[in-house]
Amino acid sequence: MTKKTTIYDIAEKLGITAATVSRALNGNPKISEATRQLVSDTAKEMNYEQNKLALALKSGKSYNVGVIVPRIDSNFFASVIRGIEEELYPKGYHVIICQTHDQKSLEIENINSLLNAQVDGILMSISNSGPEENQSFDRLIKKNVPLIFFDRKKEIEGVSSVTIDDFKGGYQATQHLIDQGCRRIAHLSNNRKIEIFKNRYLGYKQAIIDNGLEFDESLVIETTSRVAEGSKSTKVLLDMETPPDAIFSSSDFVALGAIQEIKSRGLKIPEDICVVGFANEPFTRFMELSITSVDQSPVEMGRIAAQVFMEEVNKSKKIKTQKQVVLTPELMIRKSSLKSEVIAH
């Protein structure tokens, strides 16, 4: 790389001191307008650019925040990240994105790498699989690096989170199916050790009970969030003695797999069986048979997570508060579950 201009170069050229240059550049009030002009002109002229690394070393702040997600190629996470960026970029922060591919080991590695890179905070959605492990979180908390969970959180004292009301989402989806006349509603659930999936399940269960229907545990199957898994689990459901007349899935991808399996058997959607997914991925809207799903306002979620982060950064280090923001989900009703005439959206 070409030799970079430093404040010393400017100082030398102007016969003043580096400190003055620094102050002038930073708009320190006790610098004469004359020198300020002079300095900033020469800086421009010499193509000066502040070395953020030096600043970071000095101030202990890197102006980088880490964002850890299971994967980036889902619209949901990509949108959350977009929200975070929109909020943080104008404030001079940079976003380092890491993927865990749903592996705990990678999650730990990522946290450590980000910590090494001296990030000022970490916003994350925890991963599914792998052994429970809290060491890296402990390290984070001990170092007092702000940690914010979004969507997939973990109950940790003093750690803030931004989530949606998954219970409500599950409840709404199930209620909708019941309203459509479905009576035997199955649930394809992701790993229920993760809170969001547990809550969607609980909402589903509660809706069934509240409506006086029979809750049948055998209609609940746990899957990963892959399309193929959705088909596989649906096979099991359809092979039951009394198969379900509706499926509520905690994932759009799994719902897609379910639909494929249902269709391959010549069953009709929504006439024979209704399907509802979760996350409102774009493809749910684009399919010829559009899929009913629960929207989680991901961009909003990202923005709020970023705001919470900013609050923690600016907070006096002593006060430890824990903020829990909960957004309201919205059911997007589409063809896959609408037996009546009009199609919404």
Added chain:
Amino acid sequence: MTKKTTIYDIAEKLGITAATVSRALNGNPKISEATRQLVSDTAKEMNYEQNKLALALKSGKSYNVGVIVPRIDSNFFASVIRGIEEELYPKGYHVIICQTHDQKSLEIENINSLLNAQVDGILMSISNSGPEENQSFDRLIKKNVPLIFFDRKKEIEGVSSVTIDDFKGGYQATQHLIDQGCRRIAHLSNNRKIEIFKNRYLGYKQAIIDNGLEFDESLVIETTSRVAEGSKSTKVLLDMETPPDAIFSSSDFVALGAIQEIKSRGLKIPEDICVVGFANEPFTRFMELSITSVDQSPVEMGRIAAQVFMEEVNKSKKIKTQKQVVLTPELMIRKSSLKSEVIAH
């Protein structure tokens, strides 16, 4: 943040000097095995962690590379990024991902921010819209920061690139349609100022000419890569006096829009009209009417881009070479274009 342990703390505790600690930790050969052990033990004991920022300031290397893409919520870009990560993580590099949302202004901002963050290099896929502007690239090149283009490149002297043979991709797709008996093949093209789209178009054109068909410029429509745009352009095509019997789109999303429009008119795919997309996004496989598309081996592309970057980093600064890697595309034939019996894949 809690006070961090530095090599000075270790030195003090051991009654030696920071330099020795540094050397011991870095495996400098002229350190006795005894002290090396001692130092590394105490380091562990005191929870020492190297401050990468200081290292970066000292060495002038940040071990961060920037990756700039139009957006991350497309499987293609997400996969390229995955390839880059796989290659770079083990080498101790971090990846900072930035999105331009296809706006030149954001592209420029991103380049500047990354430069400020002292990244060791930038891997990028350029954006579509906005005024042509080369200043930020110039700045990059002047600073001698390695720049690698992948997929969407720009012809700049001394800048390496990794792309696929888009001409071939376009040619193959079109040839396939001709082989299926199509004679009037339309092309929905993205902005042809971008090389990849120009080349797909040229491949398409050449295949038509080589097969002795008439090339009709009015069958070529330029769109953005949004689904809705695909429908809109297809409307125009289908309203023509002699509508096409096939559509080759330079984007899967546009192909999806085309399919929606075609179906809404009661036309049959592939019987009445065949459709081929480009990029092999997962949804092309998942649709009930699976979409034929051109695969670009994105993970591979990312890996190679990262390798090229590593070469440039290690290269003696004086020698300027320009490497152009071109990958071969693969046509994935699916239902949307297969009139005969067997369905591949």
Added chain:
DNA sequence: CTGTTAGCGCTTTCAT
């Protein structure tokens, strides 16, 4: 209003 000085944490000659 501006200069002096020290220090952020680390590496790296140059000595010894």
Added chain:
DNA sequence: ATGAAAGCGCTAACAG
């Protein structure tokens, strides 16, 4: 084999 000291580029406390 280890210590001393300088320096990466910047800011901030203390002088004046």
